[in-house]
Amino acid sequence: MSFRLDTGGRFIDRSKPRSFTFNGKAMRGFEGDTLASALLGQGQMLVGRSFKYHRPRGIVASGSEEPNALMNLGRDKTFEPNARATTTELFDGLEAESQNHWPSLEFDIGELNAKLSRFLPAGFYYKMFLWPRSFWKHVYEPIIRKSAGLGRAPRHRDADHYEHFNATVDVLVVGGGIAGLQAAKAAGEAGAEVLLIEQGAHWGGRAPVDGAVIDGVPAAEWVEATVAALGAMPNVAIRARTMGAGVYDHGYALAYERLTDHAPDPSLPRHRLWRIRAGRIVTATGAIERPLSFAGNDLPGVMLASAVRDYVTNYAVAPGKCVVVVTNNDDGYRTALTVQEAGLEVVVLDARSEANGPLAEQARAAGITVRVGRGIESVKGKGKVEKVWVCDQTRDGSNPDPIKADCVAMAGGWSPVVHLWSHCGGKLSWQEDGAFFRPDPERAPNGADGAAFVLAAGAANGELETAAVLTDAYVAGARAAAEAGATGTAGAAATADVELSEPMLPVWNMPERASYALRSKAWLDYQNDVKVTDVELAAREGFESVEHTKRYTTLGMATDQGKLSNINGLAVLAGALDQEIPKVGTTTFRPPYHPISMGAIAGEARGALFQPVRQTPMYDWHDANGAHWEPVGHWRRPYAYVKPGEDVHAAVKREVLATRNSLGLLDASTLGKLVVKGPDAGKFMDMMYTNMMSTLPVGKCRYGLMCSENGFLSDDGVVARMDDDTWLCHTTTGGADRIHAHMEEWLQTEWWDWKVYVANVTEQYAQVAVVGPNARKVLEKLGGMDVSKEALPFMQWAEGAIGQFSARVFRISFSGELSYEIAVPASQGRAFWDALLEAGSEFGVTPYGTEALHIMRAEKGFIMIGDETDGTVIPQDLGLNWAISKKKEDFLGKRAQERDHMTDPLRWKLVGLETLDGSVLPDGSYAVGEGVNDNGQRVVQGRVTSTYFSPTLERGIAMGLVELGPDRMGEVIAFNRVDGTFVQAKIVDPVVFDPEGEKQNV
Amino acid sequence: MSEAVSAVQGASASGFVDVAEAGLVGMVTIRGDLGDSDFAHAVWSVTHCGLPKKRGIAAGESDQLLWMSPDELLLVCAHEEAEARVQALSAALSGQHHLVVNVSDARAVFRVSGSGSAVREAMAKVTPADLRPRILGVGEVRRTRMAQVPAAICFDGEDQATIVCFRSVGTYVFDLLVRSSKPGSEVGHF
């Protein structure tokens, strides 16, 4: 059983005890512990259950590669599932809970799966649960889903907030080990702007644990000095607890900074997502040790040798009293020496036939038993390591001899962390000695300039020994700086004694000729329960591509993304296919390197900042007066103003009637206003609009249509001629930016020799529609310019003053009422609105919203972009031929409208629709025709485009598009309801209110 | 003339930098041929500013000219002067192909001030623009994004930046800057 040693521990501060709970049980650790080291310190070996077989699992690793120790952390608004104990720094009051078991960690029903494991090989679910059909969804799937899934689902809104940060640097160095420090130092000395990030809280990586000596001093001292030196360089920024998450095209990189996970504080951002643009990126991300594949290698107590070393040295935690180190390389001996020094019993099993390197000799000299040519036949124990059966590595594991032990340290060799190198297309090459994939500098990821922008350094580049790491990192750092444009020269590289070592022996099966029974208990992917035999089965069934095997067995698809299992799995697959490992290749590495929170990705964009709300100058008044908001693009417009005691429908009805009978006000500020000016403006306007706009007299207004080059109606609005070479174009609310961009595009990319300038002045003005029989009265009451019928007839505009406001007044109407649209400077919009309300009170002035606006325009048969149009409708469909110039040779959309389908006489055309019973036609209803088409679908002959209850006429009114509609006036056709029944409606004229236009022309 | 109000009525807030709306500022968009000496002359005659160089600012006694694009300038003046400037510029530029419009009320203007690199850091949280002093120096205009909306950024000095955005999103930009400068969220990168 694991326990805390009395002395030592580089990271912990014994004077600062920290209390936390695990599965409700109170426990203690120290400042500087990780949750993992604290649990081990308390003798808690069992920390979770595996994904598929619910096998008891313990801590395997000491870093982000940990596959087993995933926890539910915290509660309620700060609850987080799947947190790695090995990367969770301990703090007072931390609450942790193991996952994926029921009813308890110790007694888990799911363990049944383990008993049934022989029935649940890779891909078993593809071959089973086929009958009866409905059972998959209703019986099998729910069971499978419940047993899967690891952590609990959060239930609450996140109490924390997050932010982004944008940084541009010459050189980004990822990884704060000695390689990263050396690379950053070299780049910094060369004069480059450098950002160095380290995922953990500590600098120096493994070197201090591994006992390296650099520049004649212990690694820890060198690290401290180098960090200090970097901190003092003005052109170098260093940042711990910041992980390099992903590398993207053109030197873009993501870093994930965890600000408060180690010391919760809701007032600070929890995570900060760094979006970095780097000239060059140096990946000094180190290497990860590989497990060995022997039976029972997933029992709690079986760990990576390097992790055992870390826990003893960094946290003064012993994973056990009797440790068996099983290795295929010299590095394993470091662990043996470390644990022996800590006063634990240790035996080394070296799979190699002989081991005479310095470390091995040192171990022997220290009195450690070293047995060469040996491997592990199996590890046995009830939920933890109790006995290790030792066998001849080269044989099939028969007649093994037992050793009592409570911890097994696996040293299977090292794999460089090549994730960041690979994210953006960097390729790998296989290195025989060491048996790992390393970055292939010939096939590096290329940036915008076509040159390599990622350089790997140190262990991440396949250099595993201190001296080589430092040189490699120095070169990478200096090169990165030079390529990023730095002109200085780096100081000297740090040096270390060359460590002699004997070649490692790749061991993919232990023992080499292990039986099926043994191989079926040898785990490759701990979290997803993928065993050697699963990969072999995949190969046998023809899943030869590594991607197939990965997907079929789920190897490497767990939350550790195969950090421990990839190479071992590949090797087994290669063996099963009788191919070389490099031939089999690797799966694609995808960001992020290690999971990052959704909150961090969303950043500041939540709640009020989720999206911008565009506000008109009268926004506050609307908000204070019952506005029922309707989002229109990023604008918010009042749908209706709901008064106390009325519902939204009543409000709409009230607004329509008040406007028709006396006086209504509409905040029309959101309508787009574009100024088009220049000697060629007329010619340009004629291309933009289907109408002839060049002939519009100064002072007059004209309703215009805009089509896309594809012929479809895209926007409409009133155009006013301001002067000789200036037009003012009104667009729809959503249209201002879109149409402005549309105009600029044509001017810049097609007719760049035309002399035309366009400006978007939408927000310069607050615009109010003053509508109703008393519209003129209220303006006359405010005084100022003459707005009489004679001075300002229908479809004209004038500039002047309304009351004390300088204004531009357009005599136009979208409601069929006497109507003035008045534009005043936005800074005075609210004051103008208030003035109108005050002056209008005697007329019962009534502000109205978008719904009343829609109803009134529909009563007049006016079309609405987005209702009558949907991107497939041409003006001709809407009976707007009068607005399409016959004289013009060309305008955007003209050619498109000549295509067969556009000139088809059977196109659906706009008509009014009147239900026989006066009811309101269902929104979106279709008119049915005779029979069905070749696909058995009911034939249709039209559809409803707008349908409302008209408060004015007190019945339903509607418009729609109907095949040959205008020729079928008076005909009754059937429209469908979703329940399968039909409504009869008569085809009528779209204009159902004041057809002669008498009301608007007074 | 009634009392004019700016987008967020002069709101201000203090975090690790101070954020304040600058109130009403006169702004006039001028489009024309920046390479044409007649144009330059006409603009000078009204603003007493020479033409700014690319991404630059030219200052006269009371007016400033900001480079917006190869054929566009933004004249910054007193709010109550803007309409007069429009008239004067239109007159001075008549005969040349040009466009002059008052956009004073279409904009919101913010001042972000603080010590050291605090100002750049608060803004780096919400703009992708490269804010390193050697890239975006004092007196240079950078048109870019503030989170999800367009904005123009200019450092008046190391300790103060001016941000211009559309009036309708004034509240959004103000809230963004307040959030970005929350005490305790200093980055310490620049």
Added chain:
Amino acid sequence: MPSEIPRMKREMSRYSVFAVAREAFRDHQGWTRAWGSPEPKRKYDVIIIGAGGHGLATAYYLGKNHGIRNVAVLEKGWLGGGNTGRNTTIIRSNYLQDPSAAIYEKARSLYEDLSQDLNYNVMFSPRGVMMLAQTEHEIRGYKRTAHANALQGVATEFISPARVKQLCPIMEIRGPRYPVLGALWQPRGGTARHDAVAWGYARKCSEMGMDIIQKCEVTGVRSQGGKVVGVTTSRGDIDCDKLGVVVAGHSGHVADMAGFRLPIESVALQALVSEPIKPCMDVVVMANTVHGYMSQSDKGEMVIGGGTDGYNNYTQRGSFHHIEETVRALVETFPMISRLKMLRQWGGIVDVTGDRSPILSKTPLENCFINCGWGTGGFKAIPGSGWGMAELMATGYSPLTEAFGLDRFSEGRFIDESVAAGVAH
């Protein structure tokens, strides 16, 4: 046809719980290959380029419905390695336009029985798909779709916010910015295991004696007198009477070889998954106003779909800001995911046409047919697409594919699905 005698049917172990039990007691040594790896023959009646879901389904229905079994499916990489294995596995048919509804509903109904038909569990899970209406405009758009579906034989309904909340309790329906105003609900929509669809079809094709030839890249299309006669490949020339090009993002490239152009551009589409959590969401939700959709896989991962880049891209990588936009939208819609972590993001190359609807069509080259342009919507269509394509190739006409011809672009006869409130596929 068929001219040559097809290969002997391959013997394959039938999958069932009993087979698994039997194998359990002989260490699973008895399982045979799921599909063969044959050497290409000199000639086939039909060659399909592309062993993705659509290509394999086309081959399968050629054999099953039309008795054409002398078929080769050529794949330059590994089967199912394109978008079939990279999508968010959503299956629905609540489309607005008749031709779309027809082919997607055909596909959906085939998915209902696909596991049994293929004797391979593709895990079709009709858990229901909802598309949120968060603006008045979307409400009108989805009500229109519901009325169209009612006449198309597609079972959908427009449901209330309360019902939305009941079906998906983790959703925030009260806004603040975009309160949920209702949703278009297709109860028989859902998800399936994407790889299994490709593998299941491949296994059946192989069983029927068809040749699935992986790592075989087509480098040329050979024709005589305007008729296709075969292809040139990295494994030599192979002749055929008819050729089906089903290569998604690479369609433009292959069309080039065949000597015709396509109204297609290839762009990157991205997706991501969270770490797995216990079941908390039993429906598929699409929120088009804020641009994001999400479902939960059987493993427990939240599967999230993002947007496409605006520019041509063959890298199978996209820009991260699309991921940000999508996650932002979903955190707003499902606040509880804020503390979940993104496990993995990836991209695929999708081929997008002028009207964003697919092309299933004859081509200017006689006896050469093309199936492409599925954009972001291909997976859900696989069985229907294969069914229609096989019918078109075997008989020269299929009601399912009729409207999706290449000629529609010159005539202006588009199939525009975006009209219903800008619905993403």
Added chain:
Amino acid sequence: MLILKCPYCGVACDETELHAGGEAHLTRHGPGSSDADFEEYLFMRENPRGVHFERWRHVYGCGKWFHAARDTATLEVFGTYSAQVAEPPKDVRAAITAKVPGWRWRDLS
């Protein structure tokens, strides 16, 4: 994340400050053109796996459209240039040839 230099304001723009505008150097076919030409103009697109010419707009900046020569397989950018030209300038084409000998795009090379 593409980073392109706007040839007008000389700023290195983040992709999120830009708007992608599709294939460059299209010839507009208006009234009087044949159905084939019109279809070509509206819908037929170069979709190369390699050198491509495309339109971008510096929408969050100076608002100007410009052209970019880019490799769609490697995302390498060979150059950006004015929107007011009917075909890529010599220096850009030379830059491409230096990197990708034998490149073809439409009838350019």
